[in-house]
Amino acid sequence: MKYGAIILALFIALFLWGGEVTGLFDAPNGWFYDRLVSVSFSEEVPKSNILVVDTGHAPEVIRPSDWEKLLSELGKHKPALVAFTFVPPLDLKQSAKEGVPYLIGVAPELQSPDYHSPLNGYDELSTPRGHTSLLSRPKSKGGIYRFADLYINNQPGFSLAIAQMIGRGDMVADVQRLRINFNHGADWLPVVSFQRAMTGGLIPELVQDRVVLIGSVTHLNSPGLATPVSRDSGTLSLTEFEGYTIETLLHGNAIKELPAILIILLLLSLSAVSLIAYQRMTMTMAWRLTFIVILIFHIVAWVQLHWATMWLPLLPLVLNQILLLLLVVRYRQIGSEEALHHVLSDAGSWVRGHLMPEDFYASDQHWAQVANLVDQSLDLQRLIFLERIEGDHRVREVNSLRCSIDTIDERRRDYERTPYSTAIEKGGPIRLSKQYLEPFSEPEQQYLVPLSYAGEIVGFWAFSVAPDRHDNLEEFESVVKDFSVQIAEILYHRSVWQAEQAASSKPLMRYLDFRAGDDLNQRVIWTLNSLERRWGMLEQVLGELVTCTALYDPFGSVLSANKSMEQLSGNYDMSLYEMSALDFLVKLTNMPVELARNMLSTVIFQKKELQFPVSLEKEGKNTFLLSIRPVGRDETHKLAVDEATPFDIRGLLFEIIDPSEFSEIAGIKSQYMERLLLQLRNDMEAVMTGVQLLSSDRMSVDQHQRTMEIILDKVKNTNTRLIEAEGYIDVGMNEVMRSSYPIDTISIVNTILSRRGDELNQKKIEVVKSFPDLLQLGLAKSDNLTALLNNILDIQIEDAGPDSQLYFSITSEEGAQYMKIRGTGFGMPDEELQRFLKGDVSMVSEQFKRLRKGIEHVSSWGGELKMSSELGKGITFELKLRSVF
C-alpha cells in the first residue's frame, strides 16, 4: 500500500491516545509517574500550611485533661483551624469558646442513624466554629494512592471542608478529584508528637495561621497508604495523606493533566516529525535517535511535573516512539525484501533466459534432443529420464529412448526404495545387478544415476550400454556423472517451471496450502546456484586463456584472474589478490604512482585501451606487453538506477601478452598461407591443364569426359579448401593456440629435440631421425602436441639404458601423417603398458596420467596414439595426425 506507513502511524497514535483517555495505561503510566515524583534534586521547598500532631497509635488512651491542655496550648498560638482525623473523646466547647475553629473527620458509616454515634455528644457544637466532615479511606489505582476525592457522598470531604472553613475552598470549586502533589517528598509535612506538643514543643511559627491536623501518624492498627512518596514503613498514614491533600489544596498546586486534545495533537506531531526524521537516517541512527528521544521525554516529563505541576503522559509517548521505530524498521525490511525480490526476479529471469528458453521445459522435442545427444555421446542402448514428483513416491517419465516408463518393472518405480535409495546413497551411477528395465534384444549392462541439483534429488536417469562397449568403466562412469550434473540442472529448471505453471493455474490451492507468496529462500538458492555455475564456467574460460589475464572492478580490486596470471604474479612475489590495480601497474611497469593513477583514470574515464612495455627478467624473455582496457557496461543489461557506481564501465581487464607468441602464431599462419598458395596454384594449374586438354582435338570421347570430371572435382575441392582456409586464417591467438590448427610437425619435433639435446646427450641416448624433406601440415594444438611429445620423451629417457637409441620417423599418406618414436630401452611387458594406459587411474604414475590426457587430446584432433612395448626391446609410440595440403 502506498501510504501504508502513514496510515499505520496514525492508527498507532489514535490507539495510544484512546488507551490514555480510557485509562488503559493507568498502571504503567502511574509507575512512570511515581518514579519521576520520587526523583527530586535541590528543589526549593515551599512553607507548609499544616502542622501534624501525632497522637500515636492509641489516641483513645489520652486523658481528657491532656486533650484540654493541648487545645489550650494550641489556642494560645492562634491556629487557622484544628482538625481531627478521628473523633476525639473530649468536650470541645471550651476550645470553640477560645476562638479556635475545629473540624472533626467522621467516617461515613458513623452518620448512620442505626449506629451509636460517638458524635451524639457534639450536636450542639454545630456552631460557626465547629463542624464535622466525612473522612474516608481514599481510592487507589493499582494499589497506589495518588488521587484524593474532594467530595464524599456529595458532601465536601474532610480536606475540602478544611479549605472551605479557612476561606480557600473556592480554588477548587469545580474539582471533584485531584492529583495530590507529592513533589516535595515524604518529609515535607511538619509532624509534632502529642507528648512534645504537651511539653512546650509548640511554638508560634509552627502553629500560627496553620491548620493543625491531629491524628495518628503511626497507623499501626490500619494498613498504610502506598503513595508515590513514603516514609520508612513504605506507606503513609491516612492523617499524612489528608495532610498532603490539604497542602495541595491550600497551595493550589495539584498536579494537572494534559487535556485529551493536546495529547492527540502531541502524538500526531511527534509521529509526523519522527517519520520524516527516520526516513533520512540509517537504522543505527534511528535506534540511537529513539533512545535519545525517549530520554528527552523523561526529562521533559520530570521538569513539567516538578516546575509546572503538569503530568505529561509518558507511556503513550514512549510507546509511540518505539512503535514508530518498529514500523520504519519493518517498512525498510519490506522495502529491502521487495528490492531483493526484484533483483532475484530479474537475475533469475536473466539466468533462466540464458540457460534455456522456456519452451525447452514445456516441449518434449527439446528433451528428445537431450536424450539423443546423451545417447550419441555415450553410445547407449536404451535410456530414460525420470523425474521425482512432489508429494508422490513414484517417478514419472520425462523422456526416453528405445524404452519407456512401462519398461520399468511396476514394483521398481518407487524412488524411496532400491535401487533408487542405493543410487542416492552412492551419489553417482550404480551398475544394476538385478533387472530394472525389461529384457532387451541384445546383452546390456543397466545403470541408474541419481540426478541431484543444489543438494536436492530432482530425478533419475536410467540407461543401458553394451557390456563390452567401454573398456575403462571408471572413466565411463566419471563421464556419466558429469552428464548427470548437467541433466539434473535442466531437470531442476523444468520442475521450477512446472511449479510456476501449477501456481499460476491454481492460485486458490496455494492459499489453502499456505504456500501463497514467493518462496524467497528457494529463489535465492536457485539463483545463486545458477549464477555460481555460470561464474565457475566463466572462470574456467578465463583460466584457459593463453594470455595472463586479470579482471579488476572499477575500484581496482581483483574480480578474477586466470591461472597464467596467478602463476606469473607468483613468480614475481606479487600477491595478486592483495594488490590493487594501481599497485599491480606500478609493480609491473616501475611507473611513478601518480603517473600510474593518471593512466588508470584515462582508461576508466576516457574508455581508452592503453599498453605498456613490461620487463620480466625471470621469464627469460625481454619484454612483455601489458594491455589495460575498460570492460564496458552492457547496454542491454543496464544496472539499477540507484546503483552506487559513478562509472560507465564494469571493470578493467589487464592482459600480459608475450609478443613472441604473436610471432609464433604469425609464423604458423604464414606457413599455412604459404602452403595454401602453393596448393591453390597447383589447383589452378590443374584447371588450366584440363582446359588445355579440352581444346585438344587428339582426345577421345572418354578422355574428354574424364577431363571434364577432373576439372569439376578440382574446382569443387578448391572451393572447399578456400572455405576451410577462411576458418584457419580468420582466428585469434587463443584459437590458434587452443584449437587444432595446421602445424609443421617436423619443426615442432626438431625444436623439442633441440631443447632436450643436453639431457639426451647426458644419458648417452642416440637420436636417429628419419624425416621427409617435405611434409604436409599436421592438425593439432601446438602446445598440447608439444606437451605430449615431451611426455613421450620423458618415458623413453626413463626407459633408456646406456647407449640406447631413440628413433624418430615421420611418414605421410593422403590426409594423414605418422610419427613413430621407438626407443631401444629396457621396455616392459606390453600387458603392463596397456594396464598403465587403460587400467585403474589411481595406480598410475603422473607421467602415464598425463599420457592418458594426451591420448584424449589426440583423439579430439581426429588423430590416434598407439603404444606397444616388449620387455628388453623398448617402447614404441605411433602417432597419427590428420594433415592438410
Next chain:
Amino acid sequence: MLRELFSIGLESEGYEVSQASNGIEGQRFLEDEEYDLIVLDLLMPLMDGMHFIKWLRKEKMLQTPVLIMSAMINEEMKNKLMGFGATDVACKPVGLEVFLKKVRGLITE
C-alpha cells in the same frame, strides 16, 4: 588430379602411361616394368620425391630419366635434386605444352 590430367595429355599424344599415387607404389611399378621416363612430384605421401630419387639412383641403380615437378622448388632445392640424380626439374605451375615439350625432350635424349 594434375597427375591424371597430365596422364590424359600424354596418352592423347600416344604415350603409354602408368600412374602411382605415392612413392611406394612407384617403387612397385619399377620392380615389374621398365620405363622411358619417370615424372615425380616432390610432395608425395608415404615416400616423397627426394627419397624416391635417392632410392632409384642408389638402391635400384636405374638411370631412367627423372623429371621432378613441384611448386616448392627454389634454386637451392633444384641443385640438391640435380645432385641426387634428377634429370630435369620443373617448377609448378607447368603448362601442358611446356610439360609435353619437356617429356618429348627427355625421351628423345
